[in-house]
Amino acid sequence: MMRAVGIEGGAGNVSALHIESIPRPVPTGTQALVRIKAFGLNRMDLLQRMGMYPVPPQAPSTLGVEFSGVVEALGGESEENFKVGDEVFGLAYGGAYAEYIAVSTHMLVHKPAELTHEQAAGIPEVWITALQAIYLVGELAPGKSILWHAGASGVSIAGIQLSVALGAAAVYATARADSKCEFAERELGATKAFNAKTSDWAKEVLAATGGKGVDVVVDFIGAEYFQGNLDVLARDGRVVHLGAMGGVKLPAGVDISAFVRKRARFEGSSLRSRDEAYQGKLRDQMVEHALPGFRDGKFKLFVEKVFPWEQIQDAHRLMESNKTMGKIICTIG
Structure with a gap:
């Protein structure tokens, strides 16, 4: 089992968010199991929380599409030569508001040492x-x-x-x-x-x-x-x-x-509804066009505020305020 952010009743306002215990995912095929250190909030999370976002059929019910963390296990053969213990960040169809996530290794990127987990967690989706x-x-x-x-x-x-x-x-x-x-x-x-x-x-x-x-x-x-x-x-x-x-x-x-x-x-256009091949192509473009700029500081990464994930309700309230100039990040201690 693992802890994850749930929504009481399946949909609702901010007060419906809470931390619950759910089965931990098991990686299969080319997936990796990642122990999440931080995850980023996106406006789609607000809509999904309220039951107003068309979630892809392959997505788990748990919110969250971007995260950073550490590879805990591999389902089989890794597509990108990842190994247990690697620090990574990546994009998923859902499930990032949790202690663990099973995700395709083609949607993972090795986290540069120059970036914190909080910074890396706010990169993939945007x-x-x-x-x-x-x-x-x-x-x-x-x-x-x-x-x-x-x-x-x-x-x-x-x-x-x-x-x-x-x-x-x-x-x-x-x-x-x-x-x-x-x-x-x-x-x-x-x-x-x-x-x-x-x-x-x-x-x-x-x-x-x-x-x-x-x-x-x-x-x-x-x-x-x-x-x-x-x-x-x-x-x-x-x-x-x-x-x-x-x-x-x-x-x-x-x-x-x-x-x-x-x-x-x-x-x-949209991103979350695309298949893995399309998303993987964009992941490769990020590695080519953006990753070098993350490493040398050419591209600036703005984090508005970091919350412990126990304060997920406060994090959602801040996003709803439309007053931010950067990513809202939650960390899992």
């Missing part, structure tokens, strides 16, 4: 999602421009830095607080960030680009930003749609002519 948005969906290339919404969110913190490193001509961001805009510019290297709460961010982006617009928009807001996203797209631009924090129903009067006039592309 950095892999950002890489997916840039390389596989947005097809960002050196010399092109990009706009990241929710500029102080975990994915955008990763994406802005990756875009700068790739050689984007300009990297813009939006956020809903001046402090977050300043953070995106000062700490992440954004060309310019715009306060979406106090200004017309679409007009600001067009002014900053001399009316040309941007080649790629990465959006987590949805309906509220739909028209603005089309307005700021350059010709042959594309919107990468990853979330709908601002609603899913478009208001009357939305002008979709940009799809033809600008030859625009709007593409939605």
